[in-house]
Every structure is written in structure tokens, then in C-alpha cells.
Amino acid sequence: MLYVVATPIGNWGDITDRARQILKECDIVIGEEHRVTSTLLKKIGVRATDPATKEKPIYLLNEHSKPRDIQELCDLCAANKVALVSDCGTPGFADPGPALIKLCRARKIPVTALPGASALTTLLSLTSEPIQSFVFFGFLPRENERRTQAVHELTVEKRAWIIMETPYRYLAVLEQLAQKLPQERAILALNLTQESELVIEGSFTHIFNEISKTGIEKAEFILLKYPRSAVEKNKNR
Numbered sequence: 001m002l003y004v005v006a007t008p009i010g011n012w013g014d015i016t017d018r019a020r021q022i023l024k025e026c027d028i029v030i031g032e033e034h035r036v037t038s039t040l041l042k043k044i045g046v047r048a049t050d051p052a053t054k055e056k057p058i059y060l061l062n063e064h065s066k067p068r069d070i071q072e073l074c075d076l077c078a079a080n081k082v083a084l085v086s087d088c089g090t091p092g093f094a095d096p097g098p099a100l101i102k103l104c105r106a107r108k109i110p111v112t113a114l115p116g117a118s119a120l121t122t123l124l125s126l127t128s129e130p131i132q133s134f135v136f137f138g139f140l141p142r143e144n145e146r147r148t149q150a151v152h153e154l155t156v157e158k159r160a161w162i163i164m165e166t167p168y169r170y171l172a173v174l175e176q177l178a179q180k181l182p183q184e185r186a187i188l189a190l191n192l193t194q195e196s197e198l199v200i201e202g203s204f205t206h207i208f209n210e211i212s213k214t215g216i217e218k219a220e221f222i223l224l225k226y227p228r229s230a231v232e233k234n235k236n237r
Contacts, residue, residue, distance in 0.1 A: 002077045002104050004097065006090040006116030010194035010220070012043050014117045020044050022114060023056075027080040030073060032062045032087045032095060040085065061096050074103045088220075090118040094138045094164055119222045120162065123189050126199055129226050134160035140173060155180045160227040170221035171211070177225075178208035185226045190219040 003022050008014040023029065023046050031037030037058050046056060061073060061084070076082055077100075084091050084100065091097040104111050124131060135157060141147045154161060154177070165173050174188070187201040188211070198214070200207050 001081055001110045001112070002101070003081070003083045004091050004101070004111065004113040005083045005085050006114060006118065007040055007085050007088060009089045009117045009119050009122065009192055010197070014193060015044050016114065016116045019114050019116055020046075023083050023085075025081065026056075026083040028057045028059060028076055028082045030059045030061050030076075030082060030084045030100070032060065032085075034058055034060060036087045037085060061100055063096060065096060065099075070099050070103060073100055074107060074109065077104050077109050078107065088117075088119075090116065090120075093118060093120060117193070119164070119189075119192055119220075122192050123162070123187065123222050123224055126189065127187055127224060127226075128201060129185075131160050131224070131226075134162055134224070137161055137163045139164050139166070140169075151176050151180070154225070157225075158228045160225060162222065162224045165221045165223075167218040167220060170219060171217065174204070174208045174211060174223075178204040181225070184228075186223055187226075188221075188223050190216065190221060192220065192222070194220075 003026065005019050005022055006016070007019065023041065023044065029037060029041065031040070038055055041056060059073060059076065061070065073082075084097055086093070086095045086097065092101065101111055120136070137150065137154065140150050140163060151173070154163070163173070170190075177184075177186075182205045183203050185201070185203055186207060187199065188207050190196070190198040196219070198216070198219075200210050202210075
């Protein structure tokens, strides 16, 4: 059986009792990075079950996983109680989790989810405008040509949209958006739920200027641009 387990996005206190219990009971944990997953288990008090490694068996599922790797993970799910976690937040949200879930479903292996922390829903709860619908673009491409095209799609999209970005590249995309959509309104969240959490709302020009003052060059990033109607409404206030 496969348990899709949400874990904290920054604050360790956000682990649910049910998630902690399943991670203690499961035979195997599948994560994105061994170091991050091992740290998670130690932080929430999950003791070692493998005498050789002195930790609960951890397997990896990430962008480097091949179809054969996913097949082997599925075999483990068929014979064991397995928990799938991401580096943080809810698995399957902008990570490779769906590939394993799809294969488990095809093989009639039970899959269930343990809800919990999510950067997406946390950001939505901080908005000052009602968001009835939005487009989730996820992480922008790394390649320059595809990235330029993706940024162009963002600039012409009238609906609310949400993007994420790696800690090292978030400043570059903010600068691009401030240049192309200077007066459009958005809400930016960095390091959600952590002591260093920073949330800024306003025009892209305002957001970029405020971030530039902080000197923060690396941070967990998620951004929501308000729909055009919300922008116009605020102009008329």
C-alpha cells in the first residue's frame, strides 16, 4: 500500500499526528533526497528500523528517476507499507509523485493521501482578494528559450496564476516580471511558516523594490498574480 504523506513546508510543528504515526509504522519511506528525508524522520522522532543503515529504509523518487526505478518502487508498494514524501509539503504537487501513483493504480495497489501542509493552500489563505480560479504554472523551465516563452505566457494571462521557483533563481524572475508587468498586483511569499517568512503584496514594481532592499538572495519562493479584474478594481478604489 502507498501512503502519500504531506510534511511541513518549513515549521516542523506542522506535522500532523496521523502523518507522524504512518511514518513510524511504514516499512519504507520514499523521498526526493536522502539527506532531506532522513532529517525529516529524525526531526519527528521516527526511529531506525534497519540495523545496517541505522535508519528506516529510504528510497528515492526524483527528476533523475527512470521508468525502471519507478517500477521497482511500485513493486515495493505491492509488498510493503510505503510512505511517499516530498522534500517539503504535499507530494504530487510539482514533483514526480504522480508517476508512481499512476503505476500503483494500474496494478490495483491501494493509494491513500494524508493531507497536511501545502505551500499552495498556505499562499491562497494569505491573499487579500477572493480567488475563485487560477492557473498553476509550477516551476519555470531552466532552459533560456523555454523560460523566455514561459514568462511571455505569464504576461498575457489574464486569469490569476501561481508560479514557484528555485531559491537561487527567484530574484531573476521577479525582475523580469517587474519589467514586463510593472503595475500588475501580486502576492509573494518567501520561506512560508519559517521564522524568516516574508509576505509582500502589491505591484510587481513594489514587490521587487521591497525584496531588493532586504538583500535576500536565496529563499523558498511562491508567487500569485491577481487576475486583471482585481487589478482594475484596486485602481478605481
